[in-house]
Amino acid sequence: MNSADLGRRVGVPSTALFTDQYELTMVQAALKAGTADRHSVFEAFTRRLPEGRRYGVVAGTGRLLDAVENFHFDDEMLTFLRERNVVDGPTLAWLADFRFSGDIWGYPEGEVYFPGSPILRVEGSFAECVLLETVILSILNHDSAIAAAASRMSVAAGGRGLIEMGARRTHELSAVASARAAYIGGFDTTSDLAAGFRYNIPTVGTSAHAFTLLHDSERDAFRAQVDSLGRGTTLLVDTYDVAEAVRTAVEVAGTGLGAVRIDSGDLLLVAHRVRQQLDELGATGTKIVVTSDLDEYAIASLAAAPVNAYGVGTQLVTGSGQPTCSMVYKLVARAVSADPAEPLQPVAKKSLGAKSSVGGRKWAARRLDEYGVAEAEVIGTGPVPDGLADRQLLAELVRGGEVVAREPLDAARERHIAARQGLPMSAMQLSKGEPVIPTEYV
Template identity: 70%
Template sequence: MTTPGAASTALLTDHYELTMIQAALQSGAANRSSVFELFARRLPEGRRYGVVAGTGRFLDALEKFRFTDAELEGLKSRGVVDDTTINWLANYRFAGDIWGYAEGETYFPGSPLLIVESTFAEGVVLETVALSIFNHDSAIASAASRMTGVADGRPCIEMGSRRTHEESAVASARAAYIAGFATTSNLEAGRRYGVPTTGTAAHSFTLLHDDERAAFQAQIDSLGVGTTLLVDTYDVPEAVRTAVELAGPDLGGVRLDSGDLLVQAREVRAQLDELGATNTKIVVTSDLDEYAIAALQAGPVDAYGVGTQLVTGSGAPTAGMVYKLVAREDGDGTMVGVAKASKNKTSIGGRKYALRRIDSHGRAEAEVIGIGERPTNDGNDRELLVPLVRGGEILDRPTLDSARTRHSSSVAELPRKAKQLSRGEAVIPTVYLDEQP
């Protein structure tokens, strides 16, 4: 059964977004030209950089941000806003401009990740949907980047679907792929976004059969000798012997999901080599995070399956981003910077421009933010803001492959200490240029 209005994203918002519009319509300020900015005041504690993810999903949500009869009737029946506001929402179509960091780009405290130029009413209503997407997806991508960074080329498999909300699972698989994960177990992420999927069998498959041998034989008969067999249901050495006996030296892989994974991986590698299965891969799973992966790098592990810690951001489930009004039209028609100045939550007013300062060796050395005008590019610096929407029309959507490539190149240009897991400050400073008159 289809839920009325399910195709619309307009109610993925907070009540106060609409009551602000109602009050602004009454005061006459709703149509004032405005600039909103999405940014993070700080990185999660100890993190060296963040990764932008969710841009493509946000653009999809923007395209569906329409108040249909179903949404309007619901708002009216619950008395959320008055008739004047209902009529305004019925005609809502975002007609402004949006700029943003390319999906997959690294970011730092104060980076203007999304800039929305529109009327106040058009822009403010996008606050919640933008934040919910970018805060979630960027948190997952940032954690995934730390994991793929320490994995150092060994494939990481996203397999956290059972540890989060079903739609969060799909978004997490997408974000993880952007940050370098090789595959996902989530089939909807494969269908919706084209993320490569993989999977074989769980312990229940082994327990279903009369013995381990029968389970292994059934899996090999169905999936071929290149499959990966789960060998820790009962006795690992015995399972490895049985696996190679049945599949031969061309057995694709074995998976370890419990115990001391580093010790077991070394023992299993030696056993596989002794049995002639020198090309059989060892995949490890079991509540891994970036620290566990770093420790396992000392062993003969060929791939990592990561679940819970990835889809919960490995200790930082939100990127801590905010969406603030930073400039608005004054009474005489000029644009003026505005900013919140309360304790511990200060903002910097004015329309921002950003570039990544690159040194003569091709390494990033600063995030340079211009206020009111673009910072001067000394020749090899990178402009960070790209046009996403112009006059309400969505421009080229970022592809998953382009975002994945952007992530790889962006991380590669950071100072080497960016991959350190020890707690520290952002790997490059954020520098604000003086505001222009």
């Protein structure tokens, strides 16, 4: 399996400072108290789905594994911590030798999740597990939010092409992560070359309005693009007059023109007019691509339009109004020593309101009905009930500090399609609703 299949990890910098200061100060205090080495179990989960969403999508696992693997403190980082008096000398010495040596289990990337699902379970000493909290939540919260939005847009598109093109609408690094998450959620291509390079996602792109405006006429611009990129290219036809542009495009490229792109106006109306015009001109195979601030609702509204592909930017990379999944990372069990054989004691936060948690090291399984459709997310801390043993969701990701579950990005993409198809049909509704299956604790 080559590096392009798994993501290019060369030159990845340390992720150790992608954290909050209190992670390090907790380690310092625990080292002094003699509790830092206590065997502990942390779990990442969400207490609720974003408002109105019916399912969540796990994304970012592959990036998370890279982050854990590259979580170490180099000399420059240690100097920074020393100069800022963030932690004391003994803690700095401990950090200098730090490498995560524990175990991580989690829902496989692309799987769906529900409130309470133990999406990730991190096990090891308290100190090494707590250090990973912020970077784990940063990755899972961002990528899962984008993947969930992408999944909804994929459902709305109904098999038509989806192009991720949000790089200019977010931070340059989050743009790459967004393209990766969108691909898992069902998008086909990205305009972001960094995402294509790092994760082998198919890339596309032709020209913007500036290219048309550069030339003395629209015809000159189309001729230049066709001469350079061939007749199969996509010509942008809404810089001036759409009908005139479509006519010129076919005259320049011939009836074998690959596609035209519409980026403004009443997309439903314009797409129908363009399709009719293309067919009358003999360009019956020329496709229509639409862009312009699309989200899942706009895509769904174009279901009756003769559109072949949608390009989505802002709404995708911002999670279509839900830029985070509100996942948390909580200590759920710990022992009184560093011995992994020591019995674990369930622990849980007992806050007022909705911020309490459920203690204990958990398993999770998805119960199916007689038709093979998901009917409940079952979570427990004791023995797994009969009939659920082969439906367990947590997979081993890291064993003894070593990553054991790298996979091609396409595997996560295919897993998501299968997981989504295994949900009740109401999961595909875009209207606001409750989680499509309940969470049951046993």
